[in-house]
Amino acid sequence: MELFIPSLVGIVLAALVVMFILPRLSPIILGVLALVFLVLAAYQHFTFFGNEYALSTWQLPLVNYGPYLLLGGLIIFLILFIVNFIGTGSTDVTAPIQKMNEAVDRVVEQAPTFEDAKQGVAAATNNALKAVGLGGPNNNRPVNRPANRPNFPPAPNAGPNAGRIPNGPRFSRI
16 A cells, blocks of 8 residues: 555656646657657666566577568568559549539539429429439439529529529539
8 A cells, every 4th residue: 555655646747747748848849858768768677677688588599580570571661661652542632522513513403493492392302312312213323404494583683693503502613
């Protein structure tokens, strides 16, 4: 029981240092402190367990395989580095955004118009869900709106393009 209180105090002090002092330090100071503590811990570990390392013999047969393990690890690292540097995938970073724009276009094509409101919102919602592939057995292609289908009626005293969606709404456009 005599070791419990000092250990608890040490844990509380370490928690206080981690929560209140370390976040205020710069990354360079944290890196230097980590390196200093690593060297101190390695020195203390070696001085404490040095005799046991000197008397240990189980790893001596493994000394013969050291160069091969080192070269094998280096070759694997270089192969992975080259693959990562050259790259193997697509370089088109706009592909997800283009897919999203296409999905938005399909939804806008099926957006409810004034006539859809007369027929009911459920039919318009079903058409919009089918456009993005979420409804019906034939949901693998978009349903196009006929060219003669009007958009929302313009408000009174509005300009010539009022009530029309130019090219459909976009979440983003690159």
